[in-house]
Amino acid sequence: MNIFIDTNVLFSTILFGNGIAARAYAKAVSPPNKGKISAYVIEETRRVIDHKFPNDVWRMNKFLAEARGLQIVDTPEEPVVEETLVRDPADWPIIRAAIFAEVDILLTGDRDLLESGITKPAIMSPAEFLGRGSVEFPKADAE
Numbered sequence: 001m002n003i004f005i006d007t008n009v010l011f012s013t014i015l016f017g018n019g020i021a022a023r024a025y026a027k028a029v030s031p032p033n034k035g036k037i038s039a040y041v042i043e044e045t046r047r048v049i050d051h052k053f054p055n056d057v058w059r060m061n062k063f064l065a066e067a068r069g070l071q072i073v074d075t076p077e078e079p080v081v082e083e084t085l086v087r088d089p090a091d092w093p094i095i096r097a098a099i100f101a102e103v104d105i106l107l108t109g110d111r112d113l114l115e116s117g118i119t120k121p122a123i124m125s126p127a128e129f130l131g132r133g134s135v136e137f138p139k140a141d142a143e
Helices: 007-015 020-028 039-052 054-066 081-085 089-100
Strands: 002-005 034-038 070-073 105-107 122-124
Touching: 002 020, 002 089, 007 020, 007 039, 007 054, 020 105, 034 039, 034 089, 039 054, 039 089, 081 089, 089 105
Parallel strands: 002 034, 002 105, 034 070, 105 122
Antiparallel strands: none
16 A cells, blocks of 8 residues: 655654554555655654754654655645645645555544545544554644
8 A cells, every 4th residue: 555644643753763653654664555755744844843852853864864665755736626625724735745646545643634534545543544543643743
């Protein structure tokens, strides 16, 4: 399966590498799955880490330099109909990139995405992806 990894999952994996998000990330980038992110996700993650955890920026750089099984995909400029189902316009590039990349699953803890009603791609929390049902997941990309 092709799995798009959202900012808060990447953020939690980088900074808190032993939780549910990190286990979901590991599954998403392990065969037969293919993990995908966009430059937008990388930049958003970098901005959040730089703002909230400036002493940990090196962790992100190291993580991305060593990341295996992760493909960076484009985010088209052209809007897609599905993005209007998402409350937060800051999440629209995430939906665009996931649809453009033709992923099966969008892995996120972002409530705006999880509650959007979008069914293609399937939008799942890390717990759902791991088969554990849904759990509250902090929105890491909120400022």
